[in-house]
Each structure stands twice: as structure tokens, then as C-alpha cells.
Amino acid sequence: MTFSEEPIKVSHKVESIAVIGGGASAAITLQTLHEEKAFEKIKVFEKRAQLGGNWFLAPDKKKRVPIVSAGASSAELEPPSGIPEELVNGSVETIVLPRVPKERFDETGCYHNMKTNVVEKMMTFSDRREWPKLLEPVEAGFTDAPSVHEYLLDRFSKFPDSIQLGTTVETIRKKDGKFVLYLRQETDEVDSKGRPLDKWWVETFDAIVLASGEFRIPFIPSYPGIKEAQDAFPERFTHSKFYDGPQIFKDKVVLIVGSRISANDLVTYAVPEAAEVYNSRRSYQDSDKDYTKTHRKPAIEKFVLVGGGFDVHFVDGSVLKNPDLIAFATGYSLSFPYMNDLRPNFTTGVYIPSSFQQTFHTFDPLITSVGVHTSGMSFRIYEAQATTIARFYAGKISLPSEKEQEEWKSARLKIHGPTRKFHDLDFTEGPVLFSSLIEIGGGKENPTGVGRSYAPLDENDRKLLKESEIRIVNLLA
Helix, strand or coil, X not given: CCCCCCCECCCCCCCEEEEECCCHHHHHHHHHHHHHCCCCEEEEECCCCCCCXXXXXXXXXXXXXXXXXXCCCHHHHCCCCXXXXXXXXXXXXXXXXXXXXXXXCCCCCCCCCCECCCCHHXXXXXXXCCCCCCCCCHHHCCCEHHXXXXXXXXXXXXXXXXXXXXXXXXXXXXXXXXXXXXXXXXXXXXXXXXXXXXXXXXXXXXXXXXXXXXXXXXXXXXXXXXXXXXXXXXXXXXXXXXXXCHHHHCCCEEEEECCCHHHHHHHHHHCCCCCEEEEECCCCCCCCCCCCCCEXXXXXXXXXXXXXXXXXXXXCCCXXXXXXXXXXXXXXXXXXXXXXXXXXXXXXXXXXXXEECCCEECCCCCEEECCCCECCCHHHHHHHHHHHHHHHHCCCCCECCHHHHHHHHHHHHHHHCCCHHHCECCCCXXXXXXXXXXXXXXXXXXXXXXXXXXXXXXXXXXXXHHHHHHHHHHHHC
């Protein structure tokens, strides 16, 4: 296939932009687009009744834990919804229909005592680099989820007319050069049979920003025998997304699977409560750290049903007999069901094949993403992404050519393959992406003097970033 070598510009004036999602990436995107003063309509669609994304801890966090089948893809766990034909053919503008029961994984992954793990100055946005409060010791620069949530709500509060809560973007299609969003909102009404009712309607936009995040669809790896164990003992399996307090570990023999921050947190919370705590990690290795309260285990090999329970076999030949609870802190699958009509196979569940610089999409420059990647400087990169997108949609800059974009993708695939690591930026790759976005965006200052300027990393920022890297590496060792 031959790719164009011409820089890419917006094909027509962008007047309306839809932002899908209501978390940290949506907050800075909404503000940055407004600051550009180039767009007539900017609208955030958040499916929950509250903003804040993964930093919102719902007081009524669901006690029922959905069954997440091991190895299930995001497409299997979250299939697309059917769209009312009356809206598709244009015979009505809105329609109210009985709600179709469906697991939507609407809970956030936020949990009690969740804290930041990157210092304040490197995690906050450049125009307000302080949290509402800091945890002791304050010089460490960390805070908790309610403080981050407050920080984000303050940013959203400046644009109340641009926010639509409790509204799910069910699918996106394109007609006459515009994006048609098919929207669904739950109501408090019921029909004559007592079924809850949903309102459906459509809205059109010139451009789309995907900011729905990556912490929605829990992923549990597949192992020989796990399906049989899950089917027989579903109450013994859970995922960190559904953690709502240490009481779930009380007096139990617990196996926590995973090696990243959420797994480390679960181990910390389980130790005072559980009878025994085991931690299975693919990256298992001997360490000088004190693990007297936790049994380290390597990767799981298989599950075997035995009598009235099951055993967990590990790759080193050891066996954990009949654990009471297995909590998987094994991450999430990428899921964008609303993209299925517009771009089938938009994501494989582990990466997005069309992604360029974690922000743009090679098949359509008027579809962009903020916040799909993971990084130790997440909020700062969200801001750089939003700034570059705003300048591009305003027609101030051009994007690299199709050829250059494909070359970038090929180079990243060569290093990481079509895996989660494609979007997983380490402490070296984060600053590289940050600098690349500034370069694409035309440099620090906005070309017209209107709109947000970038805040490049200074020497102190780099020092703080390095300190964060050392802390997290030691924490997860």
C-alpha cells in the first residue's frame, strides 16, 4: 500500500466536537477546546451520573460482582447495543423504549484508600499544580482519590452547559461528512409492564475525542481448568475493579494475581485481615524485601477441581490448595463498543492498531484519543494531547503525513508488538511522547496567541519524574 507524503490538514472547518467520557482526560480536553475559542459546540457525554472517571468512589459501589469469564475479550463482555430503527431511518428524532438488560461495567475502578503514586507536581495539570490537600507527610506530594476527584470537578464546573451526564454513546456512524452519535439515557419512568424506560436520540458533530479511558472492562487471564473452577465456585473469583474494602479478605486464604500498583495495594489491604496471603506474579523473582506476611508465587500453570474445591498449580510445581478467594489485579481490556459501526475491529482489546502518537488515528484525523495510554506522567500528557488536538481541529497545524504516521506505528510495533505495551509508556517513553506532541503542535506558544500553551518539562520536572520511577520500581519489587 502506498501512503501519502503530504502533511494532513483538517478537510473542513470544525465547528462541533463531541468528547466521550467524563474523567481526567475529558476534563482537560473540555477546558482546552474551550480555551481555543474556535468551536461553536463542545459537548462531553458521560454515561454515569457523576463526573471524575476512575477517581470517583461511588458511595454505593456495587456489592454484586459481575462474573468476568477468564480469557473473555472486551467484545464478548461488552457487545454493542441494537440501535432503534426509527432513529436510523430518521422517522423520529427521539424515542423512548424499554431498557435492554445488559452488563455495562459502569462502576469505576476506584477503591477505598486509593492514592496517587506520582508526585503532585508531575501528575497535576500545568495551570494548577497543587491538589486540594496532601496526605501526610505532605512533602511526599501524594493525595487520595477524593482529593483528585475534587480537583477534576472544579475543572468541569467551569463548563456546565457542555456536559451531558447519564448518557451513553451507543454507536457512532458517519453521514455526509459528519459523525452521527446515537445516544441513550436512562430515565426513572417505567412502562405498563413495569420495565424501566430509556430515551434515545441522535446528535451530529464534526469531530470526536475518545476520552472514555481504559479502566472499564476487567481482564482475567485464561488458564487450563479455570473455567471449570469459575463455574463451580463463582463467588471465589473477583477482580480489583470490584474491590470495595478489606472485609472481603476477612479470615480467608487469599491469592492475589498481579504485580502492579493495584495488586500491591490489594496485598497491603489483605495482610491485616486474611488468614494467609499469596501473590502470584509473572515477573516473580527472589528479593531482599521482607515478605514474612505474604507468600510470593510465580505464574499460575493451571486450576484443578478437587473434591469440594479446587487447587491452584504454579509453574514451579508448587500448589495452593483450595483458596477461599482469588483476586485478579491483571488490568483491563480496551473497549470502545460505540466504534464498532464506524470502524470494525477498532481495538483488539489490548491495543488500537490505528493509533498514532497515542492520540490520532490513521484512518480518520477527525477522530482522536486522550488517555488511552498508561504513563507515570499521565495528566501532563493528557494536557499535551488535548492541546495538540485543539490546535489541529482549529486548523492551526498540520499532522505528519500518512507515511510518517505508518512509520511511527511500525517502529513501535517492532519494539512492543501488538500487545498492551504498545500503549504502556515507561518513564523514558512518557517524556518522548510529551515532546513529540509539542513538536507536532508547533511548539510551546499557541500560533495565534489564543488558546493553551504547552508547559515543557524543566530540570526539576525531570528530577521529580526520576524520583517517581525509583519509588514505583522499589514499591513493586
